Amino acid sequence: MIGVKLPGPASRFFGHAAALLLAAMLAGCSGANQEDVTCPSSAIAPDLDAVAIFVPGASPNAAGSAGVQAAGKIFNVSQKCEREKGGIVVNTLITINAVRLEPRIQRAEFVYFVAVVDSARNILNEQRFTLGAQFTSQDYRQYGEQISVHLPLEHVSSGDGYAIVVGFQLTPEQLEFNRTHKPS
Numbered sequence: 719m720i721g722v723k724l725p726g727p728a729s730r731f732f733g734h735a736a737a738l739l740l741a742a743m744l745a746g747c748s749g750a751n752q753e754d755v756t757c758p759s760s761a762i763a764p765d766l767d768a769v770a771i772f773v774p775g776a777s778p779n780a781a782g783s784a785g786v787q788a789a790g791k792i793f794n795v796s797q798k799c800e801r802e803k804g805g806i807v808v809n810t811l812i813t814i815n816a817v818r819l820e821p822r823i824q825r826a827e828f829v830y831f832v833a834v835v836d837s838a839r840n841i842l843n844e845q846r847f848t849l850g851a852q853f854t855s856q857d858y859r860q861y862g863e864q865i866s867v868h869l870p871l872e873h874v875s876s877g878d879g880y881a882i883v884v885g886f887q888l889t890p891e892q893l894e895f896n897r898t899h900k901p902s
Contacts, residue, residue, distance in 0.1 A: 753873060755806055757799035758834070758880035765896050766885025767792045771826055788818045788826035790851070793860070795884050805871040812863040812884055816851035826851045829887040832865050837879050843867075846887055 771788040794813040799806050816826060828851060833844040851859055867882060888896070 753875040755799050755801050755874045756877040757797060757806075758808060758869065758877045758882055760795045760797050760810065760882045760884070762792050762795055763883050763885030765893060766888060768896055769828055769886040769888060769892055770895055771828075772891075773820070787820040787823050788816065788851070788853075790817075790826070790828040790849070790886065791815045792830065792884055792886065795882070797882060799877060801874050802868070805869050806874050806877055808867040808869060808877075808882060810865045810867060810882055810884075812865060814849055814861045814863060816849070816853075816859045816861065818851075818853045818857050821857070824853055826853070830863075831885060831887055832867065833883045834867060834869065835881050835883055842880075 769790045770786045771790075772785045773787050791814070792812060793815050795810060797808050797810045799808050810832065812830070812832070814828065814830070816828065818826065828849045829846055830849065831844055831846050834842045836842055845865075847863065847865065849861055849863060851861065853859065869877065869880060871877060886892075
């Protein structure tokens with residue numbers, strides 16, 4: 719081993735600096751005082767993963783899929799969690815595919831919700847959002863909606879006792895349409 723011997727004051731300075739650096743590194747790595755952040759699970763609500771927008775005045779059941787002018791599908795939900803003061807923040811990315819079936823449609827609005835549920839499936843919080851899909855020369859668009867959910871927790875390791883649930887806000891007719899037109 720090759721070493722460099724520093725004269726008196728320089729040796730003491732670097733020795734103290736090394737000791738402080740080592741203490742800081744050990745404090746940062748110590749897991750005894752810090753709980754690990756646990757993310758809630760995420761799910762797309764069954765039967766609420768798709769929405770059909772019908773031609774105005776058309777009855778969804780009578781027109782069937784021929785009456786659909788635009789549609790949306792929640793394709794994916796992913797998340798990352800971070801510690802924040804008083805709990806965790808869940809940064810959720812929702813991927814929504816939008817398609818128009820009528821070329822004259824330039825814009826379609828898709829209303830979706832993000833809900834926090836506990837382990838007993840009780841809804842603790844729900845918020846609605848609107849995606850305004852723009853169609854110009856393309857009939858298909860994919861959107862990534864970034865939503866931050868703040869989850870107040872005494873213990874950040876208890877995030878797995880909750881879930882983030884995402885789905886479209888549907889009318890009873892749209893829900894019935896989803897149930898009767900499910901791919902097998």
